[in-house]
Amino acid sequence: MGDQVKKPLHPAAASSQPFQVTDLRPTERLFDDPEGRDRLEKALSRYPEKRAALLPMLGYAQERNGWVSDENMAEIAGELDLTPAYVRSVATFYTMYNKHPVGRHFIQVCTCISCHLDEAEEVFERFLSETGTRAGEISEDGKYTVIEAECLGACGFATAVQINDRYFENVTPEQVPAILDELD
Amino acid sequence: MGYPYSHDLEVGTQLSRHFGDERARTLEGWKELGGYATLPRALEMEPDAITEVVKNSGLRGRGGAGFPTGVKWSFMPKEPNGPHYLCCNADESEPGAFKDREILRWVPHLLIEGCLIAARAIRAEHVYIYVRGEFFPFSAILRDAVVEAYEGGYVGENILGSGWSCDITVHLGAGAYIAGEETGLMSSLMGGRAEPWIKPPFPAQSGAFGRPTTVNNVETLAAVPMIVAEGADWYRQWGTEKSPGTKLWCCSGHLERPGTYELPLGVNLRDVIYEVCGGAPNGKKVKAVIPGGSSTAMLTADELDCSGCYEGMAEAGSALGTASPIVMNEDTNIVSAMRRIAQFYAHESCGQCVQCREGTSWTAKILQRIENGEGTAEDLDTLYHLCVQMTGRTICPLADSVVFPLLSSLDKFKDEYEALIKR
Numbered sequence: 001m002g003d004q005v006k007k008p009l010h011p012a013a014a015s016s017q018p019f020q021v022t023d024l025r026p027t028e029r030l031f032d033d034p035e036g037r038d039r040l041e042k043a044l045s046r047y048p049e050k051r052a053a054l055l056p057m058l059g060y061a062q063e064r065n066g067w068v069s070d071e072n073m074a075e076i077a078g079e080l081d082l083t084p085a086y087v088r089s090v091a092t093f094y095t096m097y098n099k100h101p102v103g104r105h106f107i108q109v110c111t112c113i114s115c116h117l118d119e120a121e122e123v124f125e126r127f128l129s130e131t132g133t134r135a136g137e138i139s140e141d142g143k144y145t146v147i148e149a150e151c152l153g154a155c156g157f158a159t160a161v162q163i164n165d166r167y168f169e170n171v172t173p174e175q176v177p178a179i180l181d182e183l184d
Numbered sequence: 185m186g187y188p189y190s191h192d193l194e195v196g197t198q199l200s201r202h203f204g205d206e207r208a209r210t211l212e213g214w215k216e217l218g219g220y221a222t223l224p225r226a227l228e229m230e231p232d233a234i235t236e237v238v239k240n241s242g243l244r245g246r247g248g249a250g251f252p253t254g255v256k257w258s259f260m261p262k263e264p265n266g267p268h269y270l271c272c273n274a275d276e277s278e279p280g281a282f283k284d285r286e287i288l289r290w291v292p293h294l295l296i297e298g299c300l301i302a303a304r305a306i307r308a309e310h311v312y313i314y315v316r317g318e319f320f321p322f323s324a325i326l327r328d329a330v331v332e333a334y335e336g337g338y339v340g341e342n343i344l345g346s347g348w349s350c351d352i353t354v355h356l357g358a359g360a361y362i363a364g365e366e367t368g369l370m371s372s373l374m375g376g377r378a379e380p381w382i383k384p385p386f387p388a389q390s391g392a393f394g395r396p397t398t399v400n401n402v403e404t405l406a407a408v409p410m411i412v413a414e415g416a417d418w419y420r421q422w423g424t425e426k427s428p429g430t431k432l433w434c435c436s437g438h439l440e441r442p443g444t445y446e447l448p449l450g451v452n453l454r455d456v457i458y459e460v461c462g463g464a465p466n467g468k469k470v471k472a473v474i475p476g477g478s479s480t481a482m483l484t485a486d487e488l489d490c491s492g493c494y495e496g497m498a499e500a501g502s503a504l505g506t507a508s509p510i511v512m513n514e515d516t517n518i519v520s521a522m523r524r525i526a527q528f529y530a531h532e533s534c535g536q537c538v539q540c541r542e543g544t545s546w547t548a549k550i551l552q553r554i555e556n557g558e559g560t561a562e563d564l565d566t567l568y569h570l571c572v573q574m575t576g577r578t579i580c581p582l583a584d585s586v587v588f589p590l591l592s593s594l595d596k597f598k599d600e601y602e603a604l605i606k607r
Contacts, residue, residue, distance in 0.1 A: 010331040016354035018320040046353045054375035093377040096359035113279045114436040116524045151279040155436035165320035
């Protein structure tokens, strides 16, 4: 991506950028640089009320930093004329906003009904043992966090696994080591 | 046709014909395949004339509830005194359902065209396509298609020189099942927790941003262009009087050929399971089927001779839902499967209503206890009691969604529960 000239972001796409990504560019503050201002203004332009840009901006915080910190929530609250407490009440409602840092590869194994009928529990256990982690914690090298996910909407392709913004489908426990190898 | 497999019983309309064909993802490729041919015609039609065609076609909402789409549209005010909105519900999260994602990722321009025609019919000036957050790869395809459609003059100001303008924004959710409920979706879109609200007011009176709003499912909107192009009678060549047309069936669980298939409504459920999907693999027998997504009542293998349409599945004691059969073979532990379903709803309850917040979580805990062999006979009574307490007493149907599979599993597979309790 780096040296290619990127097209300016179309406003219609300002609220739909992937926010679980590998190429993090951690930055403390969100809206002090032109990129952050651009994203905020384009998102605001799509809704009749400022508050509607809240989810897109929480996503943007995570897209940049890998998680959504209290400082980021306060900063978003300031831009959208909301209280930090309100922003937190929304951010904590949604499971996809990480309220704590996670490993660089955030591995979510669907264990809901159709994957449960497949081998989801075994796939989940295998990811834990291969990464040497317990559910939700960051591996020592900072590379992995593994959690169980509720239905990922890939029921016909059980077992489904999401790693950052990618889908892996029809995953068997035996494939887990190869998937991990491929991540780096 | 179906993806990844197809079958002779399928009807390959515009809805599924190009699944698996990457050309359909680009504006150029989609036009070559005959796309965007209906929009110019719709731009010459009066909004009410579009609604009339859809009403006559009998198209019913594909998000699960099955409400007649044209009737829903007709609730919108005819003389706007401010903006109207269309929300496309792409928050597909019902366990078992994975049909909308095939539309998003294979035929995004079909959805865009359907959104525009619907927006014209309800006099909406902005379409919000609310896609569940996890669907990054698919929402990216849709997002790129929307940008291309803007650049091609199909979306935005003065569409195709008609003088009519309409914007589309792709808006990502962030992992809340309840955002798929229409008022929950609008709460979320407006920057809130995805908490449903009590109706009335109905969305057509006061929806997103306090303005008249219609919320339609992805598959519903994707069926609109072909209905407007070919007419109501054409669409009614498939299906039944009360459930016209075709439906995407997304089939999962213990099946030889799981996947999405476009089948006429009224298809025999047994044929879907055994003919189309090849039955359970490795010569196993089918034990149970949850026919319409995890919130519908279980059917036993002996109950599958029913008509796969809204009224037919209701007659069989279940529901068509999103037409997402989850098939369980003879080795399946029904209590364990039911426990996993209950855990989902416990996790996804928004927490506003006590009956749902407490009911779903206690259901999951009790089922886990029974599965672990630590249940008592009293637990079964408690589960029945919870089913009563959780039905029809909440703002939205999430609590009822546990009751349907739970009650049916207790009634039909009681021996499995009792065997675990006696152990």
